[in-house]
């Protein structure tokens with residue numbers, strides 16, 4: 001205990017010495033992550049996640065995905081090869097693991113630009129197809145990731161054909177993460193975050 005507080009003092013002294021430099025925030029951050037109890041907290045979190053079945057996602061059954069228009073069960077074989085880990089997780093949780101991942105979001109925009117923007121506009125502001133960044137949805141189920149996937153994968157009316165087989169399920173998840181990132185509707189209606 002004594003040596004620990006001595007170390008902390010020493011550490012604080014180093015932080016102080018660097019106070020005038022840009023290193024202060026990072027110094028502070030590592031001090032926080034080393035705070036007593038943080039290890040215990042993360043262990044409790046992990047145990048809770050395990051209890052909730054979050055950790056063993058692979059063992060969970062695949063959810064029932066249905067066409068937004070037809071209501072029929074969707075054929076999840078898109079002929080694009082084995083599912084990525086993200087897709088496997090999504091099919092079991094209905095939550096897009098790519099949301100809030102800056103790298104994937106960037107790539108999602110690249111895919112959107114080639115596969116969707118011709119009809120939905122460069123920034124999904126709407127063109128031939130509707131805007132996709134606001135909180136108005138023709139199909140209210142799109143407010144959740146599962147519903148949004150069902151609409152994109154299985155298609156909507158008319159020109160909104162199924163994207164199944166055109167782009168992979170993983171690419172659809174990437175596009176979806178970009179769409180969620182540009183959302184400018186009422187934050188209370190951002191249901192996929194719950």
Ligand code: HEC
Pocket residue numbers: 112115116117118119120128129130132136137138139140142148151152156157158159160161163167175
């Ligand atoms: C050929 C034109 C065209 C392309 C390409 C296209 N869409 Fe659409 N999309 C439409 C039209 C038209 C609608 C409206 C159809 C409807 O309401 O059923 C629509 C509807 C949608 C909806 C439903 C919106 C709502 O308000 O519920 C989503 C989501 C969507 N598109 C996403 C995409 C994504 C993502 C891509 C690219 C992977 C894409 N679309 C490619 C024309 C297109």
